[in-house]
Amino acid sequence: MSFDLIIQNATLPDGRSGCDIACRDGRIAALEPNITAEAARVIDAQGLLVSPPFVDAHFHLDATLSLGRPRMNASGTLLEGIALWGELKPIQSIDEIVARAMRYCDLAVSQGLLAIRTHVDVSDEDLKTVEAMLEVRENVKDYIDLQLVAFPQDGVFRAEGADKHLLRALDMGVDVVGGIPHFERTMADGARSVSWLCEVAAERGLRVDMHCDESDDPLSRHVETLAYETQRLGLQGRVTGSHLTSMHSMDNYFVSKLIALMAEADMQVIANPLINIMLQGRHDSYPKRRGQTRVRELRDAGLNVAFGADCVMDPWYSLGAADMLEVASMGLHVGQLSSREDMRWCFDAVTEHPAKILGLEGYGLAVGNKADMVLLQAYDPIEAIRLKPSRLAVVRGGKVISETPPKIATLSLKGRPAQVDPASYCPGE
Structure with a gap:
């Protein structure tokens, strides 16, 4: 069984992590860990937040x-x-x-x-x-x-x-x-x-x-x-x-x-x-x-x-x-x-x-709903509000209609990291 799009290793707004979202014919066809089927396009979310639009x-x-x-x-x-x-x-x-x-x-x-x-x-x-x-x-x-x-x-x-x-x-x-x-x-x-x-x-x-x-x-x-x-x-x-x-x-x-x-x-x-x-x-x-x-x-x-x-x-x-x-x-x-x-x-x-x-029909991240979603450069909803992050991918009907590169700063500071990803900070670090 093949899909139009699979987003792998996503975190959802309700806190579930390690989720794969498979899309076919404009709808979410599967939402579960480790989907191994083929797809026309695969995006690795790398643990980042996928939200409904x-x-x-x-x-x-x-x-x-x-x-x-x-x-x-x-x-x-x-x-x-x-x-x-x-x-x-x-x-x-x-x-x-x-x-x-x-x-x-x-x-x-x-x-x-x-x-x-x-x-x-x-x-x-x-x-x-x-x-x-x-x-x-x-x-x-x-x-x-x-x-x-x-x-x-x-x-x-x-x-x-x-x-x-x-x-x-x-x-x-x-x-x-x-x-x-x-x-x-x-x-x-x-x-x-x-x-x-x-x-x-x-x-x-x-x-x-x-x-x-x-x-x-x-x-x-x-x-x-x-x-x-x-x-x-x-x-x-x-x-x-x-x-x-x-x-x-x-x-x-x-x-x-x-x-x-x-x-x-x-x-x-x-x-x-x-x-x-x-x-x-x-x-x-x-x-x-x-x-x-x-x-x-x-x-x-x-x-x-x-x-x-x-x-x-x-x-x-x-x-x-x-x-x-x-x-x-x-x-x-x-x-x-x-x-x-x-x-x-x-x-x-x-x-x-x-x-x-x-009254939007089929809204939300659930099997059978419309395959509309946003991949954000943030790990949870609170971090998304804090950072106003890049929308790495915007999906409508199972097709990517917009992409934005991640915000990554390059530093030239002795003894400090070469790059800063604003989504990498976690409280307590």
Whole structure:
């Protein structure tokens, strides 16, 4: 019996070592020690970590890599970013949006990021961003699972006609219903938008993912309405609240009630550590709030919590490199998730947890699942977060689609090693 690919002597994220992973016809056909069959290609992992691919459950692909056009965000604030995006939308073409997004997808593949949920602005009548993202989704379908969210950036009721544009976007093939209730003109309109958008999702059998309470205002509590509508409409397991940054400013008594309601509704949560820590707390002097939602408390209540990248080189964030391990590292630090168990959990927050949010079929390292994986220059998930290592091989459907040489430094120091491999260090040495 022969295979398309065998990765030998791999360590898996759950701690199993000495594993061989055999792939055939796009699926994992065997996962066990010492597979001796022939294969078109054999890779010796040499004990390094093989992970399922990284997943970004919250991104804005229509704006990515647009930094500086038409100008820079001088204040660095969320609201100026939204205004700047409003200036860019009418002057950019579909071809420009597609070209930027495709460049980002190339970068994502090189980083082992093979599934992305992107929010697509549907505020404008021409829906250029929707047409562009539908084209990109078709272009990358063989190597990236790209899920599109109909996102009314300017408010589904605040922007004239945005409700109709959102429905058109869904008719065109957008996958998920989005919203931004805290950006509506009033709290009442925000609550009304949550109800209407959830009803649209229920009628169409779709998932929901709302930018919810991306604010420092502790009275921005639309997530409570989202939890209620999830229960009322039977959307349990299909609804995600993204950002939820107002929860970092809410009083603990209210949060104790709120998290219980969210758990009852089987809601899912996405924090965006890089952007939350950058954009929130802008009106504070000192002490200054961190901005990230209550990741530990939500996780401990049984909710599925993931980390998203949100932005890379766009009106809101001028950094980023499609590296979900950078995202995990920031989430770890901001959330003070410093125990070994917590740090290990942060790796799942950019792999297994967002895969569940997207509903990815056949995800994970198990026989019968899709043969999608990443060989990392690290020996375990915590070391991977610490080092942000090279993605030595990225595999999609049992075929290597990206390779990066290992990071090895050559030293010229008397009495010291000739080379330094950052993955060779172990605690206690």
